[in-house]
Amino acid sequence: MITRLSPIAAYREGLRRVTGAPWMWLGAWLATLLVAVPAAMVVREMIADHLGASLVAERVAAGVDVDWWQEFRAQASGLGATFVPAIVGGAAVLKNHGALAIGNILGSNIFNLLGILGIVAIVQPIGISRETLIVDFPAVVLMQVICIPLLLRRNRVGRREGVALLGLYAVYAAIVFGFGR
């Protein structure tokens, strides 16, 4: 039997199913990562080939070089052709890329927290679970406290900091899934 749902009801139903199945989220995340990583490697080679040993690469590595973007856009094809629109297009807005430097990561989180949560809550009020209160909220506060000295110490995120951040994420993931069981 087919049940007809209104769009809002379908969205609510989807949310209910998704929030009730964290493993589905993880599966989707991993599946998309498996697609994204090799594609990104192709794009990386395209960018590296184009930049070569030029001085332009220094500017591109350090920040934003619009002239180079335009040049790459004009010469790229296939996946490479999506690079510039992705960086300065809709993704820039959704990720709050007013500043395309490191600040956008924090900006993106703020958008996710306030924007996405707000939109979802308008559609369907969200209950706060015990897991969220005990694990997620303290984790968010703790991460901010850890990140501040980590990021300010050398005004850059180097390899060591990167490893540390990934390690923290692994700990957090382990706690979440351990708690879920």
Add this chain to the structure above:
Amino acid sequence: MVKPGIRRVLASALAVTAWYGLSTMPRAQPAGAAAPAPAAAREAVAPATVVRSPRNANYSIDASLDPRTRTISGRGVITWRNVTSHDASELRLHLYWNAFKNTRSTFLQERLRAASPADRRALLTRPLDDFGHTTISAVRLVGAGAAPPVDLTSGVHAIQPDDGNADDETLVRVPLPAPVGPGQTVNVEVEWTARVPRTFARTGVVGNYYFVGQWFPKVAVLGERGWISHQFHASTEFFSDFGVYDVRLRVPSGWVVGATGLAQPPRENGDGTTTHRFLQEDVHDFAWTTSPDYVVREERFEHAGLPPVDMRLLLQPEHASQADRYFAATGAALRYYGEWFGAYPYGHITVIDPAWQSGTGGMEYPTLFTGGTRWLSPRTTSQPEGVTIHEAGHQFWYGMVATNEFEHAWMDEGFNSFSTSRALDELMPVRFHSERFFGGFLPWVIDDITQPRATDGNGWPRYRRDAKSDIPSTPSWRYWPGTSASITYSKTALWLHTLERMLGWQTLQRVLSTYFERYAFHHPSPEQFFAVANEVSGQDLTWFFDEVVGSADVFDYGVDRLTSARRTVRGIVDRDGKKVAVGAEPLGDVYETQVVARRYGEAIFPVDLLVRFEDGSEQRVRWDGRDRWRLFTFERQAQAISAEVDPDRVLLLDTNFTNNSRTLAPQGRAAATKWSLRWMVWLQDLLLTYGFFA
């Protein structure tokens, strides 16, 4: 017999011609027996104090708009003087709106040919109600005094000198009963009706908003080598002679009207319509607009050393808050173009803010132009400033210098693009890139990305894409329609900016102001500009113009190799009269740096090569850029760290800046890793989003 109404039109036309034009006209016997202006008509028109142009194509027009049927009924007298040294046995009239009559016109055929599949589909499925046309119902040669007019209507027929497309009716020939000799004048009365199209190209109607350009039968330009008359093409605009315009427009009462020229007091007709009259001397076209919805603002431009200009702004109500931006941008054009090239002489200008989705934005006409903006337009972006400066700037290059846009479109659009980006930099030194979403409704400013004049302002990305598409010296109407703007606007702006960097702004400014002063109101040719550039700069720049205007060759210089190591020798050397084998032996405390610079493109330009060394020193050498490659060798105590050709970016036409440099500490892979990871996050977000909704 001439109807009384026609007599009034004729009398008015001749009055205009008499007052404004006779002072410059040769006193030859008029071939068409032009009638003297009746005294009564003279009183209506104030005499001009300065005659700036030849005034050989003068118009007196009565036109009436019926919004219910979207038609314009017009009647006018063209007073045309032959300014060439040979007889004219015919007149040629442009009927531009016939480009929108059906899809077989040359204009729409060219549009279709160059369109993307989606655009092509959209064009081919436009509602039938969108199409428009101009139909001439009568043409008469009007004689002097009581002499009866000579009906020429039966001889009028469409011609297609460019492509032989028999379906194209944008140009008609009007055979004359007797030739018009050099310096002689004819008066030709024309009656026509036109259906206003839903905009195909910058003229038309949407709702109650009318923007009416290229709307009346307009006489073509007769040159020494015959008629310079072309059909209406997708890639080019217009060309016509200067004259005096006296135009009376009958529209519904209560509707606001803006037009070329100075408005005279309107007259209520008592039938729900009002007649608005506009007069203008020394212009080569006339456009107008009307709508009941306009919000009118007025302001005066004043700047030391320049004549004041009354600015009249007709705004869409939803854009009323942007009036100051329109005025500031128009004022910037009047100021900077005035200071750099020559003063705007007309004393008034009308700025039109076009209706949403009217398709009429960004178009220039004498003393009037359309800008364009959005309801949401952040002040750190250049909308409406960019388009406003550009169209106001056309008053100088298109309006006054008035080059042949059919054949040398780059002389107007390119010169103006260069000037626009320069003036915009003065008005808005910093402006940011923005993206628009939801059909352009929602803007998002990305304040990491500024819009530099040299590249964005000159349209560098567009040029790069189409650099080889056409040779600029090809008649512009023959450019491939899909890429014509890249050559006309961007390539010209880039080579003018390159000239600025070569010669210095002061010299280029003197070149442009001399050209403007010498040829305003006289339709100069490319050769006349080149001659001025050579004369004022004191250099023979022919080689440069041959490259940038006379060819489609691209410029691309680069550094192919950079090595820098201690000087060593390995092998057999002569030492103390003996042959000695040595293995990588140092030859003093010297680094040998070798740079191979290459010319990848066909075009040639002298460039500098800059080599930087690790001790902070630099060495700069000049390369004439002629050979395909050249080896440069430097011997120093320090190792080189980088080499760069054209380090100051003088040559803005270089199609590949990335290959201009090379370093011994390349960062390409680090940069690629950083940005590809960012792209990966975007891709994963995209996939997750699709996955969520799937």
